Amino acid sequence: MEFLNYAIDLVAVLLLALGIKGLSKVRSARSANQLAAVAMALAVIGLLISYLGFPSFDGQAWAWIIAGTVVGGVLGAITAQRVPMTSMPETVALFNGCGGMSSLLVALAAALFPGTLDDGTLVAVVSIVISVFVGSITFTGSIVAMAKLQGWLSTPPWMQSKIRHLVNIALAVVCLVAAIKLIASDGSSQAALWLLVIASGLLGIGVTLPIGGADMPVVISLLNSYSGVAAAAAGFVVGSQLLIVAGAMVGAAGLILTQVMCNGMNRSLVSVLFGGALGASSTASGGGGEYTNITSCSVEECALTLEAAERVIIVPGYGLAVAQAQHTLREVTRSLEAAGIEVAYAIHPVAGRMPGHMNVLLAEADVPYEQLKEMDVINPEFPATDVVLVLGANDVVNPQAKTDPNSPLYGMPVLDVQQAQTVFVVKRGMSAGYSGIKNDLFELGNTSMVFGDAKKVLGDLLGELKELGVGKK
Structure with a gap:
């Protein structure tokens, strides 16, 4: 059984790598996406096979897994059919948020229910901290990004001032303190755990909310990278080599894409995250002007x-x-x-x-x-x-x-x-x-x-x- 699980994981990793490689060309993108989908299906099958030997894995667990798979699959199919091309960035942001939330829930399960997952070691505790921190930031940041692109949310005036930097620094310090406390307690401090969840969630909102709509696609790409990092950390928590490798590949691909987009827009990642919208900076620099010599035709x-x-x-x-x-x-x-x-x-x-x-x-x-x-x-x-x-x-x-x-x-x-x-x-x-x-x-x-x-x-x-x-x- 263990050999079969490793074999399935290996095939899934290879298919995922080929899928990501194929996405680099338009001609092979569709088949590459299908390969990646097959890889994810194999990953789920491999996970279910690995848990068959667990004494606590009963019919109720199967029911929850099947119900979650059906609900998620139906929602995904409906979304894919109905979302127009113009709303694709918002959809990607939502999917990133779902990935971050998944990693966050896995880490919370490991911390709140000791013994149910691969825990007890320093690596596991640190992985829980990283998965909670990055997963929470990814989830809240992605939801804010989606809401801003949809026009449901606008940037409050105070978020355009330097006050936001002080608030974000304070939240980052709280996250650091909570993380240290959680590691020192071997993951047993629930107060530190929930403080880390709340502070990192607010930090995700605080970092994403001031960013202008024009820079939001760069942020979505970066959040995609974050979701991969969170997934890799969750892989260490549950002891899944497949999740570690897949998360690392997604994280690296998202980071490369972020850099490509920054280069294409002549923007640095630092200026996107901390400098506000490009439109604001260009207006301040006097880049605007009226047109005086326009020729129109029929x-x-x-x-x-x-x-x-x-x-x-x-x-x-x-x-x-x-x-x-x-x-x-x-x-x-x-x-x-x-x-x-x-x-x-x-x-x-x-x-x-x-x-x-x-x-x-x-x-x-x-x-x-x-x-x-x-x-x-x-x-x-x-x-x-x-x-x-x-x-x-x-x-x-x-x-x-x-x-x-x-x-x-x-x-x-x-x-x-x-x-x-x-x-x-x-x-x-x-x-x-x-x-x-x-x-x-x-x-x-x-x-x-x-x-x-x-x-x-x-x-x-x-x-x-x-x-x-x-x-x-």
């Missing part, structure tokens, strides 16, 4: 230009996701491709709200994988491009990132769309992106604004292309 003019093009690059952004216009966009590009026009999609690392957001959105509309090109690959191709169609993107195409040393965006990697012959920008209005500053691209001589909802504009554009006979054989 959908008909855009269609005429596209008809004469040989190469077109699409730059998708959050506005495309909000309008749910990916399917209409695909119809437009099919018409262009049928007319012999080469089409590619430029994907910025932080386009949308999370890395991979645009990839998944376009894959949903059956856009060929080979047409999705990362920023480093597509940037050299803009000078040879006839038309660029920017759909709801803003800061990721702002030339200030390369031309204005005083801009908050300076140094941020951006798409060099301004090097194309003609640029059309589809936006509802002239609102700023997360940086809160104007976009110099909109005032360039080769840029024209097409105002309106992305789905409606693309629908009208498709109609104009059909009238012009574009794509007809």
Whole structure:
């Protein structure tokens, strides 16, 4: 029985590692996710097999496990079917919170019911402390992040002042004192345990609440890393090598993703966690301004230009996701491709709200994988491009990132769309992106604004292309 359990754990770890590796490419992401799901299913089966030999493992325990599995599975299936692509970051935040709460509950069970889990050693006690601390922060921080992205919660004025740092430092000190007391008592001090739970939970709220909505995806990625650390610590508590390895991989992957997002936004993690929103800093630095030289055009003019093009690059952004216009966009590009026009999609690392957001959105509309090109690959191709169609993107195409040393965006990697012959920008209005500053691209001589909802504009554009006979054989 023990050999079988180890074998199942080994297979699950290998499948999970292959799943995480496969997520690095769009083409293999779906099958990689399925591999990871199979790995988690094997992990649950292996855990149940390992507990069959426990004298206390009776029918009632099976009933609780089956009930929890059914309820969680149904809720997960409903969530996956109903959550729109625009709400994916909130969903990820909620899942992170659930992971943190799971680790917290495991650690609480080990501390409150001695003898039921692998406890009694210094490693187990320290693991309980880490799992409680990180799990509680992950849970409350993730719930706050989800609420802020949903618009249910706003930052109180006092949280924008330096007082919040004093409060958070005080909570961190309380957590440290409670942790030391809990370790000194070999995990038997319930007062220290509950003090650690409450203080770390409040610390999670205090650290996450002041962060602006634009920086929240970075925080969600970091919380994902925290959930992995909490899971690894819980693995030490219950003596599960699989949980330790899986938690470590999730923690490392989340940390790498956090760094990628910070680099893509030209932000440091310290400035995100302790500096507030980027929009606030940019406003203070005078990065705003009024537009004085905007050229707008009709959908008909855009269609005429596209008809004469040989190469077109699409730059998708959050506005495309909000309008749910990916399917209409695909119809437009099919018409262009049928007319012999080469089409590619430029994907910025932080386009949308999370890395991979645009990839998944376009894959949903059956856009060929080979047409999705990362920023480093597509940037050299803009000078040879006839038309660029920017759909709801803003800061990721702002030339200030390369031309204005005083801009908050300076140094941020951006798409060099301004090097194309003609640029059309589809936006509802002239609102700023997360940086809160104007976009110099909109005032360039080769840029024209097409105002309106992305789905409606693309629908009208498709109609104009059909009238012009574009794509007809």
